Amino acid sequence: MTDVIKEDQVLDCSGMLCPMPVVKTSKAIKELQSGQILKMIATDPGAPPDMEAWSRQTGNELLRSMQEDGKFVFFFRKK
């Protein structure tokens, strides 16, 4: 079993399509302190590649990306 990641904030982007998950995630992570963790939930099938690109471009590390109950779940650590 993988370790449980404890998030500091949760953002639900269910039902949103591109570019909203990226835009909302960017907004939410700005509210956090460096090192804090944001959990983001999305249903857009385009979210996994987009969130990986967003992570590479912004330097906010993607700790884990998984599927849960038919949804995509991401954990980012603010740089």
Next chain:
Amino acid sequence: MSKSDPNAPKRLALISSKGTLDWAYPPFILATAAGAMDWEVGIFFTFFGLTLLKPKLTASVSPLGNPAMPMKMPFGPEGFQNINWPMPNLLMANVPGFETVATNLMKQTFKNKGVATVEELRDMAVELDVRLIGCQMTMDVFGFKREDFIPQAEIGGAATFLEYAADADVQLFI
């Protein structure tokens, strides 16, 4: 070519030249996504794209000249919604109000699927400090005044855009 400042964030320079609903989306989607990735973004609104800087957006969609445009019904069972309705040009050109119908169908379909409106995307672009540059020459030609546009817009010409685009990593004409 290297940028003037190697430490500057990435930059996206867009030209938005069309004012219909289907063409209004791409510049605002790319601008907000780039802004969310901490890029600098500037959009130069020229010719018909300039109307996207008006406070009230009236962008509509015309299937005319978009022969491959599928028409989708935003209601009914999924199978029905997935049908692509062929729209003969004769019908589109001659039925009064067809553009209004097409615009409303597209807006409703987008809304049902969870796509933000163009207005929402533009608000987000403003929030992300996207530079919105209206084309002075187009204003002169079409008789627009500074007051016709949202206050966040700035006005400039080709040289203004080119100077900004010269330092951009991505430049697109839409």
